[in-house]
Amino acid sequence: MNCEEFRSKLGEFVRGELGEAERAEMEEHLRVCPDCRAEYEREIRIEELLSGVERVTPPQGLRFEILKEINRLERKRKRLRPLVRLAPAFAMIFILLVSYLWLRRPAPAELEAAAFQVDLLSPRDKEVYLPDEVKVVAALYPERDYRYRIYLDGEDVTSESKHIDGTILLEPEGLDEGYHRVLVEIEDRESGSSAEIDRVFYCMGGG
Amino acid sequence: MKDEERKKLLIELLDRYEERIFNLIYWKIGDYEEAKDLTQDVFIKAYKALDRFRGESSYYTWLYRIAINHTNRAMKKKSLLKFFSLDRPESRSAYYDPEPDEGEKWKEWALKAIKERIPSLPEKYREVIILYYFDGRSYEEIAEILGISMGTVKSRLSRGRDLLSLWLRGSEKVGRRSE
Numbered sequence: 536m537n538c539e540e541f542r543s544k545l546g547e548f549v550r551g552e553l554g555e556a557e558r559a560e561m562e563e564h565l566r567v568c569p570d571c572r573a574e575y576e577r578e579i580r581i582e583e584l585l586s587g588v589e590r591v592t593p594p595q596g597l598r599f600e601i602l603k604e605i606n607r608l609e610r611k612r613k614r615l616r617p618l619v620r621l622a623p624a625f626a627m628i629f630i631l632l633v634s635y636l637w638l639r640r641p642a643p644a645e646l647e648a649a650a651f652q653v654d655l656l657s658p659r660d661k662e663v664y665l666p667d668e669v670k671v672v673a674a675l676y677p678e679r680d681y682r683y684r685i686y687l688d689g690e691d692v693t694s695e696s697k698h699i700d701g702t703i704l705l706e707p708e709g710l711d712e713g714y715h716r717v718l719v720e721i722e723d724r725e726s727g728s729s730a731e732i733d734r735v736f737y738c739m740g741g742g
Numbered sequence: 743m744k745d746e747e748r749k750k751l752l753i754e755l756l757d758r759y760e761e762r763i764f765n766l767i768y769w770k771i772g773d774y775e776e777a778k779d780l781t782q783d784v785f786i787k788a789y790k791a792l793d794r795f796r797g798e799s800s801y802y803t804w805l806y807r808i809a810i811n812h813t814n815r816a817m818k819k820k821s822l823l824k825f826f827s828l829d830r831p832e833s834r835s836a837y838y839d840p841e842p843d844e845g846e847k848w849k850e851w852a853l854k855a856i857k858e859r860i861p862s863l864p865e866k867y868r869e870v871i872i873l874y875y876f877d878g879r880s881y882e883e884i885a886e887i888l889g890i891s892m893g894t895v896k897s898r899l900s901r902g903r904d905l906l907s908l909w910l911r912g913s914e915k916v917g918r919r920s921e
Binding site for chain 2: 546547577578580581582583584585586587588590591592593594597598600601602604605608609
């Protein structure tokens, strides 16, 4: 055994962790090598010193402090326990409330669909009407806030129309015989979605 | 786990490990008052986490891990690390140096010097030295607590001891020079 090998196993040797054969080799090397012997003695001293470090006694009140803090935490937990038990109920109420508000909120897709559902009840496309029968009626969702314009043969006749509870009504007078075109532009103020209805009808003149 | 059961278990853990955990922390940071506060934190943390303890390791391994992690975090936070050096007057033992053949007198001096030196050993060596020598843990147990291999435990132990030994020799020389 050389010095390098000896020193690599010195710790285990000092702590009695080597097998018999290795221990015998180490002892033989110790006998013939004064340097390693000095190293061994230093190692023994360190080992003895470290093994001789006595435990430090914890402060007397430590356990009391720990238990006191735990009791305080327990009391707090118990005080909060009824609230904790009700937590699922609170959570449910909250979820229902949020869901309700969410459902009440006009979804853009739904509004868009609503706007496009707008239809003219009268006149129907290219149908023939007598002048006094011509009524342009658009039925909208009454609870919604719409902005609209009606054009008759390209002329803005919005001011002549009425908008009552979601129904737009136009009763044009003095229409000439022939084809006429009515255009309604509707915009939902909340969602910003819009729709356009374009109808052509034939009016019998001279009525 | 019911409150009563949890409290009973905590008291068992305190009976078994209060002193050991306190020592582990004390030797890691070298401050008695701080060790008291940190030990208190460790047991309270353990108490709160008892329901989550899954029994994948033993209670002591689990508790030691909490203690080591918590202390390391606290040390990092408060920069509690103390650096003792041969040149600094607070390392008083370095200035008193009986000869090794003075027997008990030398031993007394060296023991004091070693104790002063331990908190300033590099963390990785300090932990294994504390667990091995002061807590009497086996290589296997230390490996499990620290999550390292047994080979690493042995090499760190050896290196830590070498450092202490070198330091002791160094302080002997300083002591002699100062005479």
